[in-house]
Amino acid sequence: MQATYDTKNRRGSAVAEVDKGVVLSQPIGFVSVSPLFILLGIFFFGPMIALALAIFDGGVAAAVPLFSDVLRDELFQSVALRTFRISLVVTVISVVIGYSMAYAMWRSSPSVRSVALALIMFPLFTSIVVRTYAWTAMFTRFGIINTLLLKIGLIEKPLAMLYTEPVVLIGMVQVMLPFAILPIYTTLLGLDLDLLRASAICGAKGRQTFTKVVLPLTKQGVGVASVLVFVISLGFFITPAILGGPKSAMISNMISTEVTTFYNLKGGAVMSVLLLMVTLCLLFIASKIGSIAAHYRR
Numbered sequence: 304m305q306a307t308y309d310t311k312n313r314r315g316s317a318v319a320e321v322d323k324g325v326v327l328s329q330p331i332g333f334v335s336v337s338p339l340f341i342l343l344g345i346f347f348f349g350p351m352i353a354l355a356l357a358i359f360d361g362g363v364a365a366a367v368p369l370f371s372d373v374l375r376d377e378l379f380q381s382v383a384l385r386t387f388r389i390s391l392v393v394t395v396i397s398v399v400i401g402y403s404m405a406y407a408m409w410r411s412s413p414s415v416r417s418v419a420l421a422l423i424m425f426p427l428f429t430s431i432v433v434r435t436y437a438w439t440a441m442f443t444r445f446g447i448i449n450t451l452l453l454k455i456g457l458i459e460k461p462l463a464m465l466y467t468e469p470v471v472l473i474g475m476v477q478v479m480l481p482f483a484i485l486p487i488y489t490t491l492l493g494l495d496l497d498l499l500r501a502s503a504i505c506g507a508k509g510r511q512t513f514t515k516v517v518l519p520l521t522k523q524g525v526g527v528a529s530v531l532v533f534v535i536s537l538g539f540f541i542t543p544a545i546l547g548g549p550k551s552a553m554i555s556n557m558i559s560t561e562v563t564t565f566y567n568l569k570g571g572a573v574m575s576v577l578l579l580m581v582t583l584c585l586l587f588i589a590s591k592i593g594s595i596a597a598h599y600r601r
């Protein structure tokens with residue numbers, strides 16, 4: 304029995320090696336992905352090289368004080384903490400709402416799924432600037448919300464809601480919801496429905512099935528959604544600038560101000576590099592956590 308199992312393993316490995324050799328031996332494989340490398344070289348590595356030249360044009364000894372000055376700047380520290388706090392809150396809200404919507408879609412009929420998926424994808428084809436300015440029309444002193452509250456009689460004078468952090472959170476969550484829903488929904492679609500039936504046969508109720516079966520099996524989708532939303536939120540620029548103003552500025556807004564207003568190109572480059580380093584570290588940690596979790600699942 305063990306010999307038969309070893310033979311099958313060797314046969315499968317041999318087939319895999321043959322398939323791998325056939326794929327790698329085809330020149331069309333590199334040609335098909337070469338446009339991707341060209342785009343990465345122009346639009347990603349090109350700006351990174353430009354930032355490095357701006358920072359290290361005077362050598363490493365001249366670059367160290369630049370990083371030290373930025374890291375010791377109290378304004379940068381407060382903006383960085385605000386950026387991480389807002390990104391974390393947006394991630395939590397987006398993932399909670401996104402999981403609820405994805406779960407509702409998964410339990411719905413195919414026709415309802417198609418309509419809901421179209422509605423979720425539709426904002427992705429609309430400019431963020433347009434969607435953000437739509438929120439300003441709602442939260443101004445004479446916007447829809449204040450007008451409605453005045454007519455109902457809940458308030459006596461318009462509320463100053465615009466240029467506050469809660470409005471920034473609302474605008475960012477609205478933008479990030481599709482990025483939270485889609486990974487979770489894809490994970491839910493991959494669940495084996497026989498597990499749910501087995502849970503029901505064993506006497507588990509709906510809430511027990513969700514907490515003991517569905518939720519543990521969709522942790523990977525939740526993790527992907529959380530990392531994706533958090534990393535994208537770190538680099539938000541338009542929404543904080545339009546809805547939040549200077550009091551809710553994030554790192555991207557500070558970088559823009561340093562470069563365009565104060566013409567501090569090196570300071571803006573250092574902040575950009577620091578933000579990139581934090582993002583790459585978070586992605587590396589997330590990938591390691593995912594690898595460890597996958598190892599223990601085996």
